[in-house]
Amino acid sequence: MHKSKQFLKRNRFRLTLLTAIINITTLTAQNPSTDEGAQFLRNFYISYINTCDQVPMKYDELNQYLSESCTVELLNRIDELELDYDPFLDTQDCSKQIIPSLNVTKLENTEHGYEVTYAGYQDTIRVKLTLEISESNFRINSIIGLTDK
Numbered sequence: 001m002h003k004s005k006q007f008l009k010r011n012r013f014r015l016t017l018l019t020a021i022i023n024i025t026t027l028t029a030q031n032p033s034t035d036e037g038a039q040f041l042r043n044f045y046i047s048y049i050n051t052c053d054q055v056p057m058k059y060d061e062l063n064q065y066l067s068e069s070c071t072v073e074l075l076n077r078i079d080e081l082e083l084d085y086d087p088f089l090d091t092q093d094c095s096k097q098i099i100p101s102l103n104v105t106k107l108e109n110t111e112h113g114y115e116v117t118y119a120g121y122q123d124t125i126r127v128k129l130t131l132e133i134s135e136s137n138f139r140i141n142s143i144i145g146l147t148d149k
Contacts (some may be wrong), residue, residue: 001132014050037131038104040138041114044069045088045102052086052094071141073133078146091120113144 048069051062066075078087085092098118107113112131117124128144 002119035106037104037112037133038114040131041104041116041129041140042102044140046099048088049094049096049099050143069138069140071139074141074143081146087146088127090125097104106118125142 048062049067051058051065080103081087084095089098098120101117101119103117105115105117107115107128110130112133114129114131116129119125129140130142130144132139132141
């Protein structure tokens, strides 16, 4: 009888340990920070915000960065619309203060769709984008809902 209690305790411990490992693995797989597309967008936004928040703004540097990170089609679409706001931030102002609240999540039921959120002045700002992947490189190819407001 004594051996059976030890056996149960040992197996209960192993089962608990196995369950914990499965839960950690599942959480890691669902964590957007482990997603390469989400990481690309997070890095893009941090660099973009740091570049556009400079005084004076370095337009050549910003345009070079956009041409490396976005498709030609998206940049042409933005030019066509002649926007009076920043389509990547969905606001007119760019500030490094938003970086700590920056969050990127994968959109459900899409292969390469993501939502970027950050704390705005009054509410959470949401920008939905899609990525194009070619030769292991990411490029932003659309901003979902992009309009001339």
